[in-house]
Amino acid sequence: MENIKSFELSKEFLESLQEGIENQQNDYIIQSLEGVNVADIAALLDELNMEEAIYVLRLMPSDVSADILIELEEDSVVKVIREMEAFELAKLIDQMESDDAVDILNLVHNKDREDVISHLQDKEKSAHIVDLLRYDEDSAGGLMGKEFIKANQNWNVIQTIEEIRRQAEKVEKIYSIYVVDNKQHLLGRVSLKKIILASSDTKIADIYEPEVFSVPTQMDQEEVAEIMRKYDLESIPVVNSKNKLLGRITVDDILDVIREQSEEDIQAMTGFSSDVEESDSIFRISKARLPWLLIGVVGGLMGSQIIGYFEDGLSKYIALASFIPLIAATGGNVGIQSSSLVVQTLAAKSVFEESILNRFIKGLLVALVNGLMLGAFVFCTVFFIYGFEFRFGLTVGIALFCVVLLASFMGTVTPLVLDKYGINPAMASGPFITTANDLLGLAVYFGVATLLLNL
């Protein structure tokens, strides 16, 4: 794959870099990082300890260091920020676009933040940053940048090109030029392609497209991501409630939002209490995993109480114990399937959401079909193949059927309730709910057994 001009990082290179840092071979370090993409340098620094990383950041030109800082993992950024003086950090932030600057400043302690901002050289940018810091990090306002090209509808093509020239250094990627009226209201967009192909004296008013998607500052970032994905946009303007153009969001930030969201969902489903990676320390991974495992264990201990309550019946029908895993596992599987289907719908923000009632009816019907088939299958196996008595087979079959219905109901309700209260609905497929379902399943199983077997 020699065609990818990506830098293949090796442990050897990392070690030679560490050696260079230790021996303060500045020329060697600079030379070996020459031409390496900042995202790759950041990946390298993520593997170093903080003194080493900061050593490299101080050594590189400040525009390069700024780009590296943006690409570092959040943990690393926090550590770097803690070590750096305010003026040093300000020097890097001066080189960033406003949205990246705000991402970094959001990681700086409140009391130090003003200190850093006061050291910024670029006063226009510092005003932008103060403005952007007001928005929620996870909203369109928190995601937008102030660097973009806007053109007044009364300008002609030449004037617009002049504006592009004036902003060329600040705006790295242009995508679309947004068209505004004298009061900065968003009117539409014009592509660079159109600007290139139009004659110099063409008025912008004559060539812009008035149909443009925009989002309000308060919109949730995941909704923004879904709009940009659905309508194939590489940038989207952000407006206030009076349609005044305030900023723009670019697709590279959206790719990160989508990836984060997908990781969060999977973490919610698998029961990590915080964002961990395989490369984190053993202590940290253990700590992130333990709380949910503990909930599962406490649930299991509560389950033992439920079963203990039926101990007399159990000693009469010892075989009842054999089918406990079957009941628990099926309940868990059905619950996860039902909830994930609802979560998927919630995430897609699909246009036609089924009404709550329809969802329940449908979920119930699916559960009926599956429950009947599984219950019948299990009854037949237990009765015909394992040779248990008829009533016993019926008990296991009916209990399984009930558990499928119940788990399906819980799996449908839980994500809807969580979503309503602003909690990530993917949690519904997580260990907490699975544990609750297990307990319910046990209660149902022994309840059915008590009724049918006269325990």
Next chain:
Amino acid sequence: MENIKSFELSKEFLESLQEGIENQQNDYIIQSLEGVNVADIAALLDELNMEEAIYVLRLMPSDVSADILIELEEDSVVKVIREMEAFELAKLIDQMESDDAVDILNLVHNKDREDVISHLQDKEKSAHIVDLLRYDEDSAGGLMGKEFIKANQNWNVIQTIEEIRRQAEKVEKIYSIYVVDNKQHLLGRVSLKKIILASSDTKIADIYEPEVFSVPTQMDQEEVAEIMRKYDLESIPVVNSKNKLLGRITVDDILDVIREQSEEDIQAMTGFSSDVEESDSIFRISKARLPWLLIGVVGGLMGSQIIGYFEDGLSKYIALASFIPLIAATGGNVGIQSSSLVVQTLAAKSVFEESILNRFIKGLLVALVNGLMLGAFVFCTVFFIYGFEFRFGLTVGIALFCVVLLASFMGTVTPLVLDKYGINPAMASGPFITTANDLLGLAVYFGVATLLLNL
């Protein structure tokens, strides 16, 4: 949210549209869809039955219908294709960019495909399509389009603008202009911004950036997505093994790849055997869920055999039954946590993958920490609070400890093995592995009990 110029679809609008179709009120239909984004029209048509959808597609201008067809869900596209004549489909495909055309043609039966291609008017595009159809759908080659702007390094800015003008209709979004030599080898890229700001007689050779990421045709689409995300690219050129420029991939396709991947992972984790949505029919949802549930049930029945084997011991220590759910659930939770951590690393294709050995050692250590704490906690609860005898408490605690170690080991190995054989490693967090873990957990539990309690 009146600022979003998105079309809010309502059930009422859908119904009025259906009525319009039934009564063949063509003017009404055209008028009511006027100015609606194609992605929204597609979402509407996904809700209609096929005759209705095709009625609308035949009514709209063919460029609009082509865009709608691209945005439809795969199921709907397949149904539409089945109903349409080859020449009709060709008329729509004539209006598409080559990558979209190939996506549609990949859904056409092999034998009908040539028929459709033979009806294409645009002979250049038809050659492109035949070329693109050779690549695997999930590879960079399958994702790339043939519509992009390339400039010879010997051209000047004016010649390049002429090329843009010539291709303006075909290439909707330009992003970067790729620079090639006389043999079509990729040399670098130049942004539209640079073209606009350069004087007309500037040579491309003097302004292009030679550092450009490119990917080979055979690269997996998920790897392409990760490269574009990591390096913040909105388009990437695709080259053959001789670095000849063959096509380009744009970020809108990548957004779809990422979303698909995330849905696939969650489906693998939650045990759906095929791609379903909440809006699908009850039969279809049941069918997609049943196979994995059945595997879980068969696993549960096998579990009952394991427990049945220890029935004599169980009747001596009936309390053993009470802790079966605890053992099974903890094993399941640990297995899912371990595997999802590995899956996350595999997906990120992080630069420094830990060696297999390191992974095992680390996973083992984390499991040791968690296993010891959980085992001790359970022992204390069972012995001190529940008041069971010492040996019994020890049995449950030690069995839990062993299950945590074993499940962690399985959770680490399974995704690595699956990934090695080209199977989605997220399957490792799915029902099959969870079921296998449950069985192992039961065997360990009763094994430990046999040893410690002299069953």
